[in-house]
Amino acid sequence: MKYSVSVRKFDAVIVGAGGAGLRAAIQLSESGYKAAVLTKVFPTRSHTVAAQGGVAASLGNSEEDHWHWHMYDTVKGSDWLGDQDAIEFMCKKANECVIELEHYGMPFDRTDSGRIYQRPFGGHMSNFGEKPVRRSCAAADRTGHAMLHAMYQRNVKANTQFFIEWMALDLIRDSEGEVLGVTAMDMETGEIVAFHAKATIFATGGGGRIYYSSTNAFINTGDGLGIAARAGIPLEDMEFWQFHPTGVAGAGVLITEGVRGEGGILLNAQGERFMERYAPNAKDLASRDVVSRAMTTEINEGRGCGPNKDFVLLDISHLDPATIMKRLPGIREIAIQFAGVDCIKEPIPVVPTAHYQMGGIPTNYSGQVVVPGRRSQNEIVPGFYAAGECACASVHGANRLGTNSLLDLLVFGKSAGESAVDQLKQSPKAHKEMPQGEIDRALTRIDRLNNQKDGASVHETQLEMRRTMQKHAGVFRFADLLTQGVDKILQVRENVQRTEIKDKSAVFNTARVEALELDNLIEVAVATMVSAEARKESRGARLWYKECNRLDYKSVKLTPLTVETIELKTRAY
Amino acid sequence: MTTRTLQFNIYRYDPDQDKKPWMQDIAVEVDSTDRKLLDALVKLKAKDDAIAFRRSCREGVCGSDAMNINGKNGLACLTDLSVFPAGKPIVLRPLPGLPVIRDLIVDMTQFFKQYHSITPYLINNEPPPERERLQSPEDREELDGLYECILCGCCSTACPSFWWNPDKFVGPAGLLAAYRFIADTRDQATSARLDNLEDPYRLFRCHTIMNCVDACPRGLNPTLAIGKIKAMLVQRAI
Ligand SMILES: Cc1cc2nc3c(=O)[nH]c(=O)nc-3n(C[C@H](O)[C@H](O)[C@H](O)COP(=O)(O)OP(=O)(O)OC[C@H]3O[C@@H](n4cnc5c(N)ncnc54)[C@H](O)[C@@H]3O)c2cc1C
Ligand code: SF4
Numbered sequence: 024m025k026y027s028v029s030v031r032k033f034d035a036v037i038v039g040a041g042g043a044g045l046r047a048a049i050q051l052s053e054s055g056y057k058a059a060v061l062t063k064v065f066p067t068r069s070h071t072v073a074a075q076g077g078v079a080a081s082l083g084n085s086e087e088d089h090w091h092w093h094m095y096d097t098v099k100g101s102d103w104l105g106d107q108d109a110i111e112f113m114c115k116k117a118n119e120c121v122i123e124l125e126h127y128g129m130p131f132d133r134t135d136s137g138r139i140y141q142r143p144f145g146g147h148m149s150n151f152g153e154k155p156v157r158r159s160c161a162a163a164d165r166t167g168h169a170m171l172h173a174m175y176q177r178n179v180k181a182n183t184q185f186f187i188e189w190m191a192l193d194l195i196r197d198s199e200g201e202v203l204g205v206t207a208m209d210m211e212t213g214e215i216v217a218f219h220a221k222a223t224i225f226a227t228g229g230g231g232r233i234y235y236s237s238t239n240a241f242i243n244t245g246d247g248l249g250i251a252a253r254a255g256i257p258l259e260d261m262e263f264w265q266f267h268p269t270g271v272a273g274a275g276v277l278i279t280e281g282v283r284g285e286g287g288i289l290l291n292a293q294g295e296r297f298m299e300r301y302a303p304n305a306k307d308l309a310s311r312d313v314v315s316r317a318m319t320t321e322i323n324e325g326r327g328c329g330p331n332k333d334f335v336l337l338d339i340s341h342l343d344p345a346t347i348m349k350r351l352p353g354i355r356e357i358a359i360q361f362a363g364v365d366c367i368k369e370p371i372p373v374v375p376t377a378h379y380q381m382g383g384i385p386t387n388y389s390g391q392v393v394v395p396g397r398r399s400q401n402e403i404v405p406g407f408y409a410a411g412e413c414a415c416a417s418v419h420g421a422n423r424l425g426t427n428s429l430l431d432l433l434v435f436g437k438s439a440g441e442s443a444v445d446q447l448k449q450s451p452k453a454h455k456e457m458p459q460g461e462i463d464r465a466l467t468r469i470d471r472l473n474n475q476k477d478g479a480s481v482h483e484t485q486l487e488m489r490r491t492m493q494k495h496a497g498v499f500r501f502a503d504l505l506t507q508g509v510d511k512i513l514q515v516r517e518n519v520q521r522t523e524i525k526d527k528s529a530v531f532n533t534a535r536v537e538a539l540e541l542d543n544l545i546e547v548a549v550a551t552m553v554s555a556e557a558r559k560e561s562r563g564a565r566l567w568y569k570e571c572n573r574l575d576y577k578s579v580k581l582t583p584l585t586v587e588t589i590e591l592k593t594r595a596y
Numbered sequence: 597m598t599t600r601t602l603q604f605n606i607y608r609y610d611p612d613q614d615k616k617p618w619m620q621d622i623a624v625e626v627d628s629t630d631r632k633l634l635d636a637l638v639k640l641k642a643k644d645d646a647i648a649f650r651r652s653c654r655e656g657v658c659g660s661d662a663m664n665i666n667g668k669n670g671l672a673c674l675t676d677l678s679v680f681p682a683g684k685p686i687v688l689r690p691l692p693g694l695p696v697i698r699d700l701i702v703d704m705t706q707f708f709k710q711y712h713s714i715t716p717y718l719i720n721n722e723p724p725p726e727r728e729r730l731q732s733p734e735d736r737e738e739l740d741g742l743y744e745c746i747l748c749g750c751c752s753t754a755c756p757s758f759w760w761n762p763d764k765f766v767g768p769a770g771l772l773a774a775y776r777f778i779a780d781t782r783d784q785a786t787s788a789r790l791d792n793l794e795d796p797y798r799l800f801r802c803h804t805i806m807n808c809v810d811a812c813p814r815g816l817n818p819t820l821a822i823g824k825i826k827a828m829l830v831q832r833a834i
């Protein structure tokens with residue numbers, strides 16, 4: 024089959040219109056550059072819309088706070104695996120970025136003095152770990168929604184050019200490794216176009232759909248990671264996945280940590296507030312990996328609730344109903360819709376659920392993609408930037424603190440945008456020449472899919488992948504399970520390479536989209552399993568069961584930008 | 597695990613293959629873990645991968661999977677399977693009044709054009725302060741019931757006035773968004789916003805039929821917002 028691929032030229036192409044992509048787009052559009060923003064869904068349908076609890080910034084609107092304390096908490100939360108320079112950069116920039124959002128019109132909740140409302144959140148403490156602090160800036164329990172819409176609106180004002188329901192397929196790189204854009208498919212017509220750009224920014228979000236039980240949306244298929252991996256860019260820290268303590272049992276839908284921030288507590292079958300045993304200081308607001316492990320231990324030791332003893336309870340029925348209606352209205356709806364309980368009266372059944380990908384496409388804190396090269400460990404890939412959940416800056420290390428992800432996408436979305444603008448200012452007028460062979464990478468995949476006979480079902484194959492990941496790379500990691508897991512996931516990959524779809528239509532072919540997404544998911548799954556098997560230590564969100572301790576000082580960058588290094592300690596909350 | 601079979605009657609149209617739309621009868625087995633219509637649709641798609649529909653968040657916040665379910669607009673991910681009476685097929689059609697791209701997927705261009713026509717962003721021409729613009733909790737409360745819109749289109753495509761004049765009437769979703777900015781104490785463009793709507797079609801095609809309120813899966817009330825804009829225009833005239 025022959026395809027004619029048309030080429031369209033832009034200064035920059037941004038793949039993704041979630042929080043990170045929209046923030047980067049504002050930077051480019053307001054600097055007068057012509058950027059194309061590609062997205063699989065209408066921008067406000069991106070998964071940032073689902074974020075509930077808030078965005079971290081040490082505004083100090085309700086009590087004293089400081090970016091340095093925020094930095095300390097983030098480093099500690101990351102189990103000292105995060106880059107301290109990147110973390111300092113992010114925590115320092117937080118106030119500016121959140122205030123900008125307010126100026127864009129984001130409807131934050133307010134304190135009595137009219138300032139942005141802040142609530143406590145897991146792992147956020149004052150004075151270097153002393154006691155919980157109100158740092159999470161919130162719009163009820165719909166912070167992501169309020170944020171994403173405000174940023175989309177700002178882009179409407181800035182006249183950003185969107186390509187909606189366009190799916191990026193593969194990267195275009197020349198022989199020197201410079202990135203020259205992407206190939207993409209118009210989902211409505213099936214047309215394939217090469218977007219030729221001087222700067223390419225990836226903001227494609229996470230790949231949480233590799234797990235069977237996940238808080239992530241259907242579209243969170245790790246496309247940016249799959250695309251980067253196929254173009255020879257190694258992924259970083261892929262063994263670190265965050266399991267959120269409170270996904271609705273059975274449904275996977277998230278219940279924000281803000282519920283515990285507002286006073287909610289976790290109970291086991293005996294009605295015991297068990298977090299008091301695991302984290303005497305922070306209790307239910309210890310960091311997520313700590314709470315998820317405690318819950319899993321309770322369940323494994325027979326203290327789970329329900330007929331199968333397979334969940335614990337999240338209780339807020341002791342709170343004033345007015346507080347619930349004002350601060351957590353969306354949670355009440357979710358509890359009614361997906362757990363069948365009214366949380367004003369009854370507790371919600373919850374289990375740890377796959378939630379966030381700490382690893383991703385490696386970048387520095389300017390959003391430039393870096394790879395290990397001949398000259399250094401962090402050689403810049405010219406013309407290529409990444410931000411948000413698909414990128415690894417790395418500020419979350421082995422465990423992300425709640426509300427630091429919305430902050431990450433603001434700070435690094437902006438800095439990736441700024442870096443791209445700087446590059447464009449220095450770039451020659453003309454685009455570099457586009458190598459035809461690179462366009463063929465995407466065409467080969469489409470062609471294979473169109474002509475596959477007697478292949479594997481996309482639906483069955485993705486189920487097999489998700490079950491394998493759930494069983495072999497969950498909250499606790501066991502050496503034997505991981506070794507088997509690597510074999511299994513590599514087998515699943517063979518099936519992915521021969522998936523077949525019945526639907527051959529050119530028009531809005533969602534079967535084709537799902538098959539192409541699976542090509543990306545499997546890259547994420549394989550990277551996760553293989554690196555989880557290879558890292559034989561317990562750190563943050565990935566805990567080797569029993570036998571392993573943390574291997575310190577391994578490839579950990581400990582030099583912040585201006586302050587002193589936060590020294591390694593044993594983590595206790 | 598207990599399973600049961602659900603019968604569906606689904607609107608199908610693929611312009612690449614079909615001369616005209618047709619209704620497909622198809623059944624699917626669901627179990628007790630399948631709570632919502634979207635769960636059943638995902639299983640249906642595993643049987644017939646050519647059924648096309650949009651979906652993403654599966655929790656009612658992204659606005660992707662709006663469709664016409666047994667004659668009423670709603671989100672598949674928030675529709676309980678238990679509400680469907682046994683023995684009758686579940687009839688699924690695309691949202692009414694918009695061009696169909698394929699199967700349950702409609703072309704929402706016109707809907708978004710109307711949203712964009714109300715200058716959907718905060719306008720405040722004073723140089724922004726160092727810190728946040730202050731807003732009292734009471735003033736902020738004015739935005740409740742307005743800012744939560746997920747742009748799913750259930751309301752506008754249930755509105756007869758929007759069916760007849762999708763190019764001229766802003767429609768309930770757009771008008772709700774217009775009032776969201778009018779009601780925001782930080783926004784300074786109220787009179788320009790009112791000018792933009794003072795028109796026999798853009799605002800005044802709304803005849804308070806209330807279909808929109810009934811259709812909104814987020815429980816929002818566009819009619820109330822429209823009423824407030826109309827009242828402001830009346831106020832301004834005297
Ligand atoms: C339920 C839930 C609640 C959360 N709550 C919080 C919270 O309270 N605080 C917090 O800090 N974090 C929270 N998080 C995490 C945070 O929301 C996400 O990490 C963050 O929103 C990711 O943003 P993003 O911009 O990187 O990606 P996304 O918002 O996922 O956007 C990805 C974009 O990329 C596009 N895209 C993907 N692939 C392609 C492709 N191939 N071609 C074209 N476009 C593509 C998509 O269309 C989309 O526009 C939550 C996460 C979940 C799941
Ligand atoms: S109340 Fe107005 S906007 Fe709503 S359905 Fe009726 S005519 Fe349409």
Ligand code: SF4
Pocket residue numbers: 744745746747748749750751752768769772811812813814815816818
């Ligand atoms: S007002 Fe309701 S029905 Fe209308 S678009 Fe918004 S959320 Fe959907």
Ligand code: FES
Pocket residue numbers: 651652653654655656657658659660661662671672673674
């Ligand atoms: S899938 Fe997002 S609203 Fe239903």
